[in-house]
Amino acid sequence: MSFSMLRSRGLRAAARSAGVKPVRSTLPAMRFLQTDADKSSPAESLPDAGDKPFTVALHGESFHSYRCDAPSNEISITKDELVQMYTTMVKMRRMEQAADALYKQKMIRGFCHLAIGQEAVSVGMEHAIDGDDRVITSYRCHTFAVLRGGTVKGVIAELMGRVDGMSYGKGGSMHIFTPSFFGGNGIVGAQVPVGAGIALAQKYLKKKSATFALYGDGASNQGQVFESYNMAKLWNLPCVFVCENNKYGMGTSAERSSMNTDFFTRGDKIPGLQVNGMDILAVKKATAWAKEWVTSGKGPLVVEFVTYRYGGHSMSDPGTTYRTRDEVQQMRSEKDAIAGLKRYILEWGVTDEASLKAIDKNAKEEVDVAVEEAKKSPFPDVKTFWTDIYYKGTEPPMMRGREKEEFHVYHKN
Amino acid sequence: MASRAVSKVLRPATVSARALSSSSTTSSAASKLVGRNALLTTPLARVSRSEPKWLVGAEQRRLASSDEGAQQMTVREALNSAMEEEMNRDETVFVMGEEVARYNGAYKITKGLLDKFGEDRVIDTPITESGFAGMAVGAALAGLRPVCEFMTWNFAMQAIDQIVNSGGKTYYMSGGNVPCPVTFRGPNGAAAGVAAQHSQDYSAWYGSVPGLKVISPWSAADCRGLLKAAIRDPNPVCFLENELLYGVSFPVTKEELSEDFLLPIGKAKVEKEGSDVTVVTHSKMVTHSLEAAELLEKNEGIKVEVINLRSIRPLDIDTIIKSVKKTNHLVTVEGGFPAFGVGSEIIAQICESPAFDFLDAPPERVTGADVPTPYSESLEHMAFPDTDIIAKVLKRHLYRQ
Numbered sequence: 001m002s003f004s005m006l007r008s009r010g011l012r013a014a015a016r017s018a019g020v021k022p023v024r025s026t027l028p029a030m031r032f033l034q035t036d037a038d039k040s041s042p043a044e045s046l047p048d049a050g051d052k053p054f055t056v057a058l059h060g061e062s063f064h065s066y067r068c069d070a071p072s073n074e075i076s077i078t079k080d081e082l083v084q085m086y087t088t089m090v091k092m093r094r095m096e097q098a099a100d101a102l103y104k105q106k107m108i109r110g111f112c113h114l115a116i117g118q119e120a121v122s123v124g125m126e127h128a129i130d131g132d133d134r135v136i137t138s139y140r141c142h143t144f145a146v147l148r149g150g151t152v153k154g155v156i157a158e159l160m161g162r163v164d165g166m167s168y169g170k171g172g173s174m175h176i177f178t179p180s181f182f183g184g185n186g187i188v189g190a191q192v193p194v195g196a197g198i199a200l201a202q203k204y205l206k207k208k209s210a211t212f213a214l215y216g217d218g219a220s221n222q223g224q225v226f227e228s229y230n231m232a233k234l235w236n237l238p239c240v241f242v243c244e245n246n247k248y249g250m251g252t253s254a255e256r257s258s259m260n261t262d263f264f265t266r267g268d269k270i271p272g273l274q275v276n277g278m279d280i281l282a283v284k285k286a287t288a289w290a291k292e293w294v295t296s297g298k299g300p301l302v303v304e305f306v307t308y309r310y311g312g313h314s315m316s317d318p319g320t321t322y323r324t325r326d327e328v329q330q331m332r333s334e335k336d337a338i339a340g341l342k343r344y345i346l347e348w349g350v351t352d353e354a355s356l357k358a359i360d361k362n363a364k365e366e367v368d369v370a371v372e373e374a375k376k377s378p379f380p381d382v383k384t385f386w387t388d389i390y391y392k393g394t395e396p397p398m399m400r401g402r403e404k405e406e407f408h409v410y411h412k413n
Numbered sequence: 414m415a416s417r418a419v420s421k422v423l424r425p426a427t428v429s430a431r432a433l434s435s436s437s438t439t440s441s442a443a444s445k446l447v448g449r450n451a452l453l454t455t456p457l458a459r460v461s462r463s464e465p466k467w468l469v470g471a472e473q474r475r476l477a478s479s480d481e482g483a484q485q486m487t488v489r490e491a492l493n494s495a496m497e498e499e500m501n502r503d504e505t506v507f508v509m510g511e512e513v514a515r516y517n518g519a520y521k522i523t524k525g526l527l528d529k530f531g532e533d534r535v536i537d538t539p540i541t542e543s544g545f546a547g548m549a550v551g552a553a554l555a556g557l558r559p560v561c562e563f564m565t566w567n568f569a570m571q572a573i574d575q576i577v578n579s580g581g582k583t584y585y586m587s588g589g590n591v592p593c594p595v596t597f598r599g600p601n602g603a604a605a606g607v608a609a610q611h612s613q614d615y616s617a618w619y620g621s622v623p624g625l626k627v628i629s630p631w632s633a634a635d636c637r638g639l640l641k642a643a644i645r646d647p648n649p650v651c652f653l654e655n656e657l658l659y660g661v662s663f664p665v666t667k668e669e670l671s672e673d674f675l676l677p678i679g680k681a682k683v684e685k686e687g688s689d690v691t692v693v694t695h696s697k698m699v700t701h702s703l704e705a706a707e708l709l710e711k712n713e714g715i716k717v718e719v720i721n722l723r724s725i726r727p728l729d730i731d732t733i734i735k736s737v738k739k740t741n742h743l744v745t746v747e748g749g750f751p752a753f754g755v756g757s758e759i760i761a762q763i764c765e766s767p768a769f770d771f772l773d774a775p776p777e778r779v780t781g782a783d784v785p786t787p788y789s790e791s792l793e794h795m796a797f798p799d800t801d802i803i804a805k806v807l808k809r810h811l812y813r814q
Contacts, residue, residue: 168588175586197551227544388589391647396727
């Protein structure tokens with residue numbers, strides 16, 4: 001078995017060439033796509049300057065394409081950007097872990113869906129798009145809300161229902177918005193047609209921006225998703241449909257919910273790309289490629305990021321009744337996106353262990369400070385119960401509360 | 414002016430387009446895009462109506478009007494002209510729905526719009542209500558003003574999650590960060606002979622959702638003023654028309670034909686003043702209520718006050734209270750199912766209000782029957798109120814059987 005073939009083309013190809021039957025994967029899904037977070041390697045020696053770009057070769061199995069040519073396996077990156085990505089991913093993980101702890105302390109109520117393990121997708125995407133691009137996703141939205149112009153304090157405060165929350169405490173975990181981020185949506189799959197509508201608006205207003213409409217493997221079978229595919233392709237909308245495939249829709253594995261688990265092929269005539277969602281460089285490359293595709297008038301795309309969540313579906317789900325602890329442990333120890341990026345940074349000599357430890361410490365402190373500030377934020381005043389039902393200034397004269405003497409007057413008739 | 418008054422082709426929109434192009438050269442250079450904030454300060458036209466000379470009946474009958482400059486206009490033309498004017502005024506307004514473009518509209522409401530505005534602004538959608546209603550919401554969140562047509566509101570049940578959850582609640586859940594200025598419109602309630610799945614009235618369903626505005630117009634002027642107001646309104650609006658009214662003509666005044674004619678959403682109109690009983694109604698039932706009122710006045714000397722709700726939400730309870738205090742009697746008339754309906758809500762609100770003490774009899778409802786609408790004509794007529802049953806109920810209500 002040749003080691004170079006193993007490194008560049010993966011275990012299966014190398015095993016095949018040596019005539020050896022490949023070892024069956026311990027993961028429940030048969031994945032031909034490479035899903036390790038650390039299999040990319042630099043194609044040239046790294047420059048000294050932190051902002052000078054160098055080329056990295058992604059693993060050959062990072063992309064599988066459908067009805068199109070996959071992007072090349074090369075990405076241009078700088079040392080500074082690698083460190084940036086690491087900083088952001090660590091901060092996002094810290095924030096989600098803080099939310100986990102706050103939920104257990106009962107300071108967060110209701111729904112809380114955490115994206116621990118899926119950081120490479122949100123951070124990698126953000127590094128390939130700009131403030132004019134639009135993103136919409138489901139309820140697993142905290143990291144996107146911060147990355148798209150929000151703040152950690154704003155998200156944590158919103159989860160705790162405080163006035164300093166990004167929706168002033170009125171929306172909660174699933175309804176956080178920024179000018180380029182349309183939530184945070186509670187109804188599974190409903191965000192996909194809304195995302196296609198946002199893309200329609202971008203095209204109508206002649207903007208050169210892409211819209212990313214995200215959904216999960218669980219939502220991928222929704223009828224409205226296919227209705228959106230149809231209209232987006234029909235009208236050539238600049239919409240990238242992104243399936244964040246973390247292999248489980250709540251407690252149901254993808255194999256048990258979907259007759260076709262190649263989610264990147266579900267767009268019928270829409271070209272698709274399946275991407276290793278654990279390697280942040282692959283995510284960035286694929287996102288940049290997708291943005292270029294849809295904004296150059298080629299129509300929509302379906303991009304599937306194969307990723308994994310360590311936690312349960314939400315805080316009320318331990319996440320171990322439908323998958324083994326071993327599986328979760330294996331993913332955490334072997335395929336973790338942050339560990340993978342850390343490996344790149346250390347092995348390629350981008351920076352040293354001490355700096356990374358400092359970044360870790362910094363991120364923890366930053367999040368802790370944000371949590372403390374959020375805790376100090378007051379609960380919303382009763383007045384805000386009545387605001388924003390209708391657009392300010394267009395309210396009816398009054399709105400009713402629980403009984404006839406409980407009502408709010410907006411203006412005299 | 415005189416030549417326009419007798420013109421058979423009622424295209425007030427084209428008239429005003431000519432006026433627009435000739436008189437507003439100063440504003441033509443400025444961007445036609447109207448910012449959302451600007452719209453909030455648009456004044457609402459207070460129109461003083463002369464005695465209403467309404468026409469009833471499904472056939473189009475033209476009545477010579479003695480008013481100077483008064484014209485006839487069908488509800489269809491009213492809706493068409495309203496949409497055209499709003500699309501001229503604001504470049505972000507566009508229309509989408511099944512058959513709205515090349516077919517000129519399943520009920521011809523969007524006739525001519527494709528020719529005037531092109532396929533970018535008048536969009537034929539596939540038969541995928543859930544998808545395109547969601548897209549209308551998304552386009553609204555992203556800064557446009559879509560007018561999303563449902564071929565009938567029955568089909569909108571496929572899209573009701575997008576209307577209520579994605580559209581109606583987003584502004585509140587975002588703490589006021591994300592408005593949704595979408596307008597959903599289409600025919601609602603009874604048609605003729607289309608049976609159970611195509612005849613339901615959804616006023617009560619959408620009327621129960623805070624965050625939506627729900628309009629149920631009657632006359633051509635209602636349709637013009639309220640559709641224009643709905644499109645300009647920065648909230649999600651459900652505009653419930655009625656197919657049987659599309660071909661009915663109503664007189665319209667010059668003010669009602671003007672480009673900036675708006676009616677306030679949430680204000681009812683007293684169509685006929687009376688002193689003996691208040692009839693609160695909406696949409697096609699206004700026609701039947703007025704007919705019944707005329708009959709009773711002629712035959713029994715009963716003076717019925719007919720209130721045209723115009724809006725289901727916000728509901729103009731103050732006008733109803735004022736009327737009930739005057740007449741001491743309340744009967745509601747609607748086409749929807751009786752259970753948990755618009756009439757039930759009105760009566761509940763009246764009972765909770767000071768007007769209760771003025772009632773001389775328990776308030777009553779006249780509604781559609783609690784039956785899935787049958788097909789055969791002999792049965793269908795029992796599914797919806799008509800003039801005779803309204804008159805009968807009013808007489809009985811006043812103990813004058």
